Amino acid sequence: xxxxxxxxxxxxxxxxxxxxxxxxxxxxxxxxxxxxxxxxxxxxxxxxxxxxxxxxxxxxxxxxxxxxxxxxxxxxxxxxxxxxxxxxxxxxxxxxxxxxxxxxxxxxxxxxxxxxxxxxxxxxxxxxxxxxxxxxxxxxxxxxxxxxxxxxxxxxxxxxxxxxxxxxxxxxxxxxxxxxxxxxxxxxxxxxxxxxxxxxxxxxxxxxxxxxxxxxxxxxxxxxxxxxxxxxxxxxxxxxxxxxxxxxxxxxxxxxxxxxxxxxxxxxxxxxxxxxxxxxxxxxxxxxxxxxxxxxxxxxxxxxxxxxxxxxxxxxxxxxxxxxxxxxxxxxxxxxxxxxxxxxxxxxxxxxxxxxxxxxxxxxxxxxxxxxxxxxxxxxxxxxxxxxxxxxxxxxxxxxxxxxxxxxxxxxxxxxxxxxxxxxxxxxxxxxxxxxxxxxxxxxxxxxxxxxxxxxxxxxxxxxxxxxxxxxx
Amino acid sequence: xxxxxxxxxxxxxxxxxxxxxxxxxxxxxxxxxxxxxxxxxxxxxxxxxxxxxxxxxxxxxxxxxxxxxxxxxxxxxxxxxxxxxxxxxxxxxxxxxxxxxxxxxxxxxxxxxxxxxxxxxxxxxxxxxxxxxxxxxxxxxxxxxxxxxxxxxxxxxxxxxxxxxxxxxxxxxxxxxxxxxxxxxxxxxxxxxxxxxxxxxxxxxxxxxxxxxxxxxxxxxxxxxxxxxxxxxxxxxxxxxxxxxxxxxxxxxxxxxxxxxxxxxxxxxxxxxxxxxxxxxxxxxxxxxxxxxxxxxxxxxxxx
Numbered sequence: 001x002x003x004x005x006x007x008x009x010x011x012x013x014x015x016x017x018x019x020x021x022x023x024x025x026x027x028x029x030x031x032x033x034x035x036x037x038x039x040x041x042x043x044x045x046x047x048x049x050x051x052x053x054x055x056x057x058x059x060x061x062x063x064x065x066x067x068x069x070x071x072x073x074x075x076x077x078x079x080x081x082x083x084x085x086x087x088x089x090x091x092x093x094x095x096x097x098x099x100x101x102x103x104x105x106x107x108x109x110x111x112x113x114x115x116x117x118x119x120x121x122x123x124x125x126x127x128x129x130x131x132x133x134x135x136x137x138x139x140x141x142x143x144x145x146x147x148x149x150x151x152x153x154x155x156x157x158x159x160x161x162x163x164x165x166x167x168x169x170x171x172x173x174x175x176x177x178x179x180x181x182x183x184x185x186x187x188x189x190x191x192x193x194x195x196x197x198x199x200x201x202x203x204x205x206x207x208x209x210x211x212x213x214x215x216x217x218x219x220x221x222x223x224x225x226x227x228x229x230x231x232x233x234x235x236x237x238x239x240x241x242x243x244x245x246x247x248x249x250x251x252x253x254x255x256x257x258x259x260x261x262x263x264x265x266x267x268x269x270x271x272x273x274x275x276x277x278x279x280x281x282x283x284x285x286x287x288x289x290x291x292x293x294x295x296x297x298x299x300x301x302x303x304x305x306x307x308x309x310x311x312x313x314x315x316x317x318x319x320x321x322x323x324x325x326x327x328x329x330x331x332x333x334x335x336x337x338x339x340x341x342x343x344x345x346x347x348x349x350x351x352x353x354x355x356x357x358x359x360x361x362x363x364x365x366x367x368x369x370x371x372x373x374x375x376x377x378x379x380x381x382x383x384x385x386x387x388x389x390x391x392x393x394x395x396x397x398x399x400x401x402x403x404x405x406x407x408x409x410x411x412x413x414x415x416x417x418x419x420x421x422x423x424x425x426x427x428x429x430x431x432x433x434x435x436x437x438x439x440x441x442x443x444x445x446x447x448x449x450x451x452x453x454x455x456x457x458x459x460x461x462x463x464x465x466x467x468x469x470x471x472x473x
Numbered sequence: 474x475x476x477x478x479x480x481x482x483x484x485x486x487x488x489x490x491x492x493x494x495x496x497x498x499x500x501x502x503x504x505x506x507x508x509x510x511x512x513x514x515x516x517x518x519x520x521x522x523x524x525x526x527x528x529x530x531x532x533x534x535x536x537x538x539x540x541x542x543x544x545x546x547x548x549x550x551x552x553x554x555x556x557x558x559x560x561x562x563x564x565x566x567x568x569x570x571x572x573x574x575x576x577x578x579x580x581x582x583x584x585x586x587x588x589x590x591x592x593x594x595x596x597x598x599x600x601x602x603x604x605x606x607x608x609x610x611x612x613x614x615x616x617x618x619x620x621x622x623x624x625x626x627x628x629x630x631x632x633x634x635x636x637x638x639x640x641x642x643x644x645x646x647x648x649x650x651x652x653x654x655x656x657x658x659x660x661x662x663x664x665x666x667x668x669x670x671x672x673x674x675x676x677x678x679x680x681x682x683x684x685x686x687x688x689x690x691x692x693x694x695x696x697x698x699x700x701x702x703x704x705x706x707x708x709x710x711x712x713x714x715x716x717x718x719x720x721x722x723x724x725x726x727x728x729x730x731x732x733x734x735x736x737x738x739x740x741x742x743x744x745x746x747x748x749x750x751x752x753x754x755x756x757x758x759x760x761x762x763x764x765x766x767x768x769x770x771x772x773x774x775x776x777x
Contacts, residue, residue, distance in 0.1 A: 021555045025548075026518065027594050029525045031602075040528060040602060045594075188574050190581075235762045242508050242577055246712065247761050250754040253709070257754075261747040393705070397581055404578055437589040443582025447575050448567045 008064040016057035023049045047092040055081070055100050062107040071111040078107025095434070141412055148318055152311045162310045164426055166317055166382065170375055171422045173321035175402040175414035177371030180328055182400065183409035184337065185364035186344030187237070188245040190396050191252025194232075195225040195369040197259060197391035199376025204272040204386050205265070214278035214381050218374060225373025226366040228255075233365035237358055252396055260388045271387025277309065278316060278381050285309035313382050320378060324371045325411055331367070340364050341409075394436075398422075401443050407453025416454050475618035480742045481735075482612075486626045486695065488734025489633035493688035494711030495718070495726035496640065497681030503657050503721035504677050505569075510580035511560055512685060513708015514587040519553040519686025520699045521591060524602045527693075538605045542628070542690075549690050550683040556587075557682025561675055584704070591701040599700040603693035629691045636687060637727055640680075644723060653677060657721070706750065710737070713757040719770020728768060 028049045034041035058077060066074040085101025123129045151165060174196065181189045202221040206212045212220075236247045259266045266272065277285055280296050285308060296308060331337035339360045343350050347357055380386050402421055406413030421442075425435040446453070494516050501509045526545035535541050564583045568575045609623030644650035652673045655663040664670045692707070693699050714733045718725025733753060740752040760767065 018555060018559060021552060022559060025522045025525045025552060026591060029529070031525065031528070031595055031600055033598065040524075040600060042525075042528065042532075188577065236758065239761055239765060242574070243716075243761055243765065245574070245577060246508060246709075246716075247758050249709070250713075250757045254751050254754045254758075257748070257751045261751075394585070397585060400578070400581070433589055433593050437586055437593060440582045440584070440586030440589060444564045444579050444586065447571070447579040447582065448564070451568070451571045451575050 004068060008061060008068070011064055012057050012061040015060040016053050019056045020049070020053045023052065027052070045092070048096060051091055051096050052099060055096075055103050059103040059107065063110060066107070066110045071114070075108050075111035078104040078111065080104070081107065144412070144415060145322075152314060159307060159310065162307065162314055164423060166310065166314050167426065168418050168422050169314070169317040169321050170379060170382075171399065171402060171418040172415050173317065173324050173375045174372060174399045175406065175418055176321065176324040176328060176411065177368050177375065178399050178403050179406075179409065179411070179414055180331070180340075180371070181364050181368035182403050184328070184332070184344065185340040185361060187361060187364065188242070188400075189248045189365075189368070190245045190393070190400065191232075191248035191250070191255075192368070192372055192399055193391050193393070193395040194252040194255040195228060195372035196376040196379070196395070197255055197388075198225045198228050198369075199373030200380040200386050200390070201259065201266060201272075201376075202373065203377035203380045204275050207276050207381075208272060208274065214276070214377070218377055221377035222370040222373040225376065226370035229366040229369025230362060233362050234358075237361040237365065249393065249396075252393060256388050256391050259391070266388075269388060271385060271389075272380075273385045275380050275384045275386070277384060278312070278378075280312060285312060313378075317375075317378055317382075320374055324374075327367075327371075328411065336360065336363055397443075398439070401439070404443070405446050405453055407455040410453065410455040413453055413455030420454075475613075475615040475620050476742070478612070478620045479618070480738050482620070482622055482626060484735040484738035485731065486629050486734070487738060488731035489630050490688045490691050490695070490730075491707070491711050491714045491733050492727040492730025493633055493636065493684050493691070494707060495714040495730045496637075496723060497685050498712050498715040499718070499720055499723065499726040500653075500677050500681050502715070504653060505565075505576075505660075505674060507565070507576040508580065508712065509565075509678075509681070510577060510708070511564075511583035511587060512681065513704035513706075513711070514584050515553055515556050515560070515682045515704075516685040516689045516692070516707055516711075517699070517701065517704030518556055518587065518591065519549045519682075519689030520693045520703065521595060521600075521689075521701075522552050522686065523549045523690035523693050524600055524699060527603050527605060541605055546632075546687060546690060549686040553686030553689070554679040554683045557678040557685075558675055561678040566671065566674075584708075588701055588704065595701065597701065599698045601698045603690070604697050606694065625694055629695060632687065632691065636684065637723075640684070641723060643680075649673075649676060709757075710753050713753055713760075716757060716765075716767055717760050719767025722767070722769045725767055725769035 028044065028046050030043040030045050031040045032043045033039075058081060062074040062077040062081075065071075065077070081104030082101050083104075085097045085099070085104060091097055091100070124133055148165075148169075152162060174192070178189065178192050181187050181192070199221040202224045203214065203217045206217045206220065207214070232248075232251050236244060236251075239247060260269055262268070279285075281299070285296050295304065296312075302308075332341070339350065339355050340363075342353075342355065343357055343360055350357060350360075379390070383390075398421065402414055402417045404417075405421065406415070406417035421439065425439070494512065497512050497515070498509060501507065501512070523545050526548045527541065530541040530544060535544070560583055564579045565576050568579055606623075606625045606628060609621055609626070612620045612622050614620070644653060652663070652668045653676075655666070655668055656670055656673050660670055663673075688707075688711075689699075692703070710733055711730065714729035715726050716729070717732055718727070718729030733756070736756055737749050737753055741749040744752075
């Protein structure tokens with residue numbers, strides 16, 4: 001026992017030492033602007049570093065204890081850390097309180113996890129668990145849909161929540177669109193946001209310069225994005241997975257840089273403003289209508305309220321997202337959809353069976369791009385202002401993270417992941433920069449601990465032996 | 474002619490920096506076949522450690538530039554190497570044997586996390602510094618234009634050449650290099666023959682990170698200003714260089730770096746500086762389409 005403990009202590013000490021080496025310069029010496037002259041000075045942060053290193057020491061020790069089967073001591077340690085983090089103790093910065101407490105939470109979760117896991121496995125294996133699980137798989141989507149449709153009319157449907165709902169649904173739609181490319185066809189696309197940009201700029205330009213309405217442009221924007229998908233995809237789709245990823249990243253950046261620098265067309269970094277919003281049968285959402293048009297409140301005979309526009313936008317994006325989902329579900333049953341999934345599993349075998357890989361990939365790429373184009377033109381209509389800043393690489397990474405976290409190929413997983421990754425951070429906006437830090441770390445942790453995503457189960461497109469209604473196979 | 478020569482000198486300097494970063498990409502890809510997307514971030518961290526190192530040298534009153542450069546160089550290499558090691562250990566090693574794209578996605582996560590970590594602890598503003606070497610001399614004059622070489626440019630090229638020679642020797646002649654090449658060819662067989670594969674891969678990351686840190690230091694000295702976002706663009710360009718030269722090949726990485734430097738500088742000098750990054754990305758796309766194995770790389774045979 002003593003030998004084990006000493007080796008654990010040694011291990012924890014080594015981890016703390018590495019952490020100290022990582023942090024000594026970057027964290028310990030904070031460079032700050034000094035006075036008015038050009039120059040930097042130091043703001044020493046050694047106390048912060050020391051607290052962080054000690055926390056990491058105990059965190060690592062706790063994890064080793066738990067791994068050795070000593071879960072109670074580990075959880076006690078975790079509880080002590082939570083208490084230390086939550087206490088009014090003078091720590092050098094507010095962030096460290098969170099850091100210490102989160103470390104403790106991690107240890108407690110690690111301690112409880114095996115029991116929770118056993119309990120869940122047992123519950124899922126029991127008779128009622130199986131029935132409940134099947135019903136859940138069957139009805140959870142419909143329940144979510146009903147909740148989404150009813151949301152604006154519940155007491156939760158205030159300005160803030162509706163805004164958030166529109167945002168989440170936009171990402172759900174983008175996630176579903178990218179899911180076709182990444183989840184079904186297995187092509188890692190790191191430049192998805194480029195097609196989103198194409199859609200957004202198509203609508204912005206056509207509406208501000210040619211006076212076309214949202215509903216007319218929507219299909220055009222989708223087609224434009226799909227066209228770009230084909231144009232970009234055609235030369236690159238024979239590349240292997242990770243090369244393809246980097247080339248799509250390159251394309252995404254090229255499109256952004258062109259938008260940024262093509263002043264005559266896109267107005268460069270200043271962006272395009274006063275983009276008209278979507279209309280309801282020709283009626284606009286505004287307090288007073290422009291000449292020759294009427295407002296929605298006049299048409300429906302209800303008093304004007306700013307939230308009507310938001311509710312309308314909410315239903316548009318809900319509708320668009322559902323179309324994306326339905327389209328994907330139907331495509332999976334068509335020969336081309338099955339070819340996508342077959343291609344993901346084994347390209348060589350597909351070739352041998354006479355599937356043309358380039359064409360098949362191209363359709364996936366184009367369809368995915370088309371939905372990004374729809375979402376893009378919705379985004380432009382919602383924001384009424386777009387600039388290249390909205391279409392940076394990090395957006396592609398976020399959409400990809402939603403698909404990956406959701407479990408590639410799982411539709412309901414994308415919804416869960418979008419709520420988690422977009423909804424939660426928006427709710428905790430005060431966290432500021434920490435949320436992107438947490439976002440990056442979350443991507444790593446998911447890959448390490450749950451590489452198949454939240455919803456790892458994927459309903460197969462085809463079954464060799466269909467499930468009989470009685471329950472047995 | 475004079476203008477051309479000046480641009481050539483600038484291009485070689487820039488190319489040397491890209492080449493140093495590209496070596497890290499190429500080695501990692503060669504040995505475990507993954508694109509280490511976070512490598513650009515290690516370069517950025519190397520630049521930050523160098524900035525802090527030069528400031529510490531200033532506080533300690535080390536006035537001699539060569540001493541300061543040598544000290545900071547060693548410091549940046551050592552501490553960035555810890556980053557390289559830690560990234561591999563925590564974010565990539567657990568994923569060996571996971572599905573093909575898992576390490577790439579994890580690497581993107583590391584990249585985002587590191588960028589925001591540096592932004593949080595060091596602030597988002599651009600940081601000036603590293604101006605320890607100044608001056609230069611006129612090489613020749615023509616058409617009323619002085620072609621100038623700065624001492625700094627000479628230092629950059631010299632450091633790069635020395636490091637690359639040392640590196641080539643390391644890979645070709647030392648037991649470590651032999652183990653690396655063995656792992657590159659067949660990891661399982663190398664393990665059966667007693668090569669500690671995990672340690673070899675770790676060392677590959679450590680070496681790559683150290684070279685990236687050198688590039689970071691040279692970048693800081695050359696441009697005189699850095700921020701937390703420099704790793705993204707430099708990383709992509711260096712990756713382009715690695716692919717252009719033939720990924721997995723050390724001389725290829727250096728050659729690719731030089732070519733990317735040339736393309737970028739000449740594009741900016743003769744066409745438009747706004748589109749110089751587009752040119753770099755376009756080269757990447759074109760190379761991957763027409764010659765995916767690069768200039769000096771071996772064509773890859775896909776096995777079932």
